[in-house]
Amino acid sequence: MRKLFCIPVLLLVGLHVSAQKKPLTHAVYDGWQSINERYISNDGKWVVYTVTPQEGDATLVIQSTDNTYRKEIPRGYGAAITEDSRFVICKIRPLFSATREAKIKKKKPDEMPNDSLAIIETGTDSVLRIPRVKSFKTPEKGAGQWMAYLREKELPVPPAVATPDSLSQLNGLLRMADSLTRLADSLRNKASEAKTKGLTALQPVKKESKPKAGDRVDEGTELVLRNLYTGEEKKFALASDYYFSKPGNTLIIETTRSNADTLMKATVLWYSIINGKADTVFRGFNEAKNYVLDDAGTQLAFIAERDSSAKALQKFYKLYHYRTGMDSARLRVHRNTAGITKGLTISETQAPEFSANGKKLYFSLMAIRKPKDTTLVDFETARLDIWHYKDDYLQPQQLVQLNTELQRSYRAVLNGDDDKVIKLGGEDAEMVYLADEGNSDYVMAATTKGNRIEFQWLGYTRYNVYLVSTIDGARKQVKDKIRTPIIFSPKGKYVLWYDAAQKNYFTYAVAGGAITNITKSIKVPLYEEDDDHPDDPPAHGIMKWHEDDKYVYLYDKYDVWQCDPGGKTAPLNVTNGRPHKVVYRYMPTNKEEKFIADTQKLVFKRLNMVNKYGGLSIYDMKDRRFVADTADGPFKIGFGIVKAKNSDQFVYTRESFDVSPVLMMAQIKNTDVSDNSGGAMMPVLVQTQLHATNPQQKEYNWLTCELVKWTMFDGKRSEGLLYKPENFDPKKKYPVIFYFYEKYSDELYAYRPPAPSASTVNFPYFASNGYLIFVPDIYYKKGEPGESAYNAVVSAAKFMAKKPWVDSTKMAIQGQSWGGYQVAYLITRTNMFAAAEAGAPVANMTSAYGGIRWGTGLNRQFQYERSQSRIGYTLWQRPDLYIKNSPLFNADKVNTPLMIMHNDADGAVPWYQGIEYFTALRRLGKKVWMLQYNGEDHNLVERRNRKDLSIRLGQYFDHFLKGAPAPRWLAEGLPATSKGIDWGVEVEEKKAF
Structure with a gap:
């Protein structure tokens, strides 16, 4: 009996083992999917989206919203649904493997695999595929009947090589003999002529010259x-x-x-879809570009150049205009047109723009720049940058912005058929904002001129703001030295700004010039209440304007406030989320939306700040109330909601820490909510799942996440996220990695896919492989960024160390950038961590303070005084704070093994910061390594490098937290002689250090 009893027990054990989920490996990354493009047809019956792996071939899906139809287009992308909802058009990429193979073979661009075009009628299985297509377009608001596509160049036809038969060979020999006979006769005749004409008779006859290489053009292709x-x-x-x-x-x-017909000239054609007639409106130019049509499709404007040679160092472009009924496009503006300041010309980089009513044509002017002197020899001329204390911008910033400045342009306008140019912008009004879709007689102009130098230490620039007449260019000052945001209302009736010092919003009435504080009666803060930077806290922001500038909608921490820009009526709380600690944020559903309309239904995303649950609410502007909601739930609503144009249907994504993003559709339906049917009807938001990504996730040991609260050393309560393996066993002890930056607890239900690391630990990978990950929120005090991190992170580590399932001897910390700095600091203050990894850390605030962020060219002073570093003082006011918060000055106290990643093209944190810390620790005999990815920026971009870092992060923490053998790069390092040959990631069991 005893033996018989053991058999089923053993069977059960075997079944349990076979049912265990496998841990994630680095090999899974490429196939993990995301939902990218999302569209819904105007009638709400069809959705189009792409399911994209991290590496490989994506799939475009066309699906009915009732889930009765689904069509997949392998490698489809860039889709468009026609206005009538009848067709879906997309491009199709070549196979990923084919493109990869072509890159390996280093094929020329013309030899690379090309895209195709697919046209699908919705609801059918037929797909029209057209090979070798560059691009396609459809009318933005047309009926849906027409489309156009541009083909790639035709492939060269290889010459046919036929195998000749005996007769063909004989005929070929006879033709060759005839040719030789004619050549001999020609030579005899020339020799005879030479007796009378001299040797000139023997010179070859000149053939017609072919077009020079410089005269050849990149020919266009066939448009269909x-x-x-x-x-x-x-x-x-x-x-x-x-x-x-x-x-x-x-x-x-x-x-x-x-190139074959030199008489054929470049042209601009106006093709009428209505009558099928094509007219040439412009002919014979070197270059034409920046085409723009008015909203009615009856006017065209563009920039062209037809007078210079192809190699000219200086070219002058002109503005041309065409209206239906004209014989050809008319020259409207050139550099000598009335109204253009001497030294300016037409900008070639900015497209013209018609006002919505077609009565104004806006365009841009730019400075005429001195051409390069080609007589100077490069190797004989000095190359230098001159820094001057009066420069608006430091030289590195000027160099970063060089192309922008070379293309700097200033707005101007033509009114109707008047050829006088009205200059709106200039060096002292570089930014111009239109109102009423360009119809208004005023524009708003803003400049930072005179206020730019102070950006070096303030971290922001103040603006001087004007109103400029589009009729005569006259200016009227609005206000000086305004800190952003500054908004021109859609109809152009008001200028709105937030005054950070007074913590209120103000308006300037264009009619009359009155300045009004429109939020003074709102009793709750409109600024970020929890902001801990040594600066005026920023506003929560502006939601949108109401049509006709009737209201402006503003945010506080939780709610939306409807405010009268004229200040005559009291502000109204629209959402009332504060009593319930629920944040409401508006989600625009139409990319062309310019304002909130009276009849519009608004979509709000909700976040419950207590339990971090998410949800959606629909607000009806007509009834001024919420008409439908989803229940709060343990999920996060993704960014970007798309609405059907002609129905109340919305497409969005929903996710959770254990649920890969799901494509959802929500629809407002009137539902009978009475007990006996036939009674009260209420709008209900009905949700339908359209697609779930990553079904393979169920095969792997995934993660769970929970919100944890604890008391920090200063007595303040904090929150953090604790990630555990799905198969978490409270009877076991687990190693813990603490990851941090600033605050993450609101992201409780965010989905984190397994992916190669750009700079930080990948939560699913480490949790799946038996780690706990804890992400504490950090609260900062002025002048104490390092100790603030200590207060939060070390208190969290001590709190976690008391858990019976935590191995307190196997805890580590990891962070990137600001998180990397905090890691570098913390290991000077505690020895409780078994290992640490710091990505791009600042080690020495005294040397970093005056340095440059090479990616932007900005000086770093503002960052230390007022921004992320939160010191609050200059280096010469409080040098003690800079030294106290610099890990470098306490490097001798470090006993924790540290791996640094700092890349040699880092444009945010100077590369030498990592070097300073590494060399100090190395001299002190500490265990320290530095990974330097060549040519990479602050975070890794190249996927090959991300995969490499992921492997090394795993090996590093496995060694110090799990006792795994050290790989050779960790145990011995890799000499430069092995670069590109040996990566040292293999494990040598006997190596120890």
């Missing part, structure tokens, strides 16, 4: 205009560019010259 309903196509040769008007009544086509 296709009727989606009938399949009829019209083709245009040598097309290089094309544009539909918004309503789809006009197609503009640019064609190039032909």
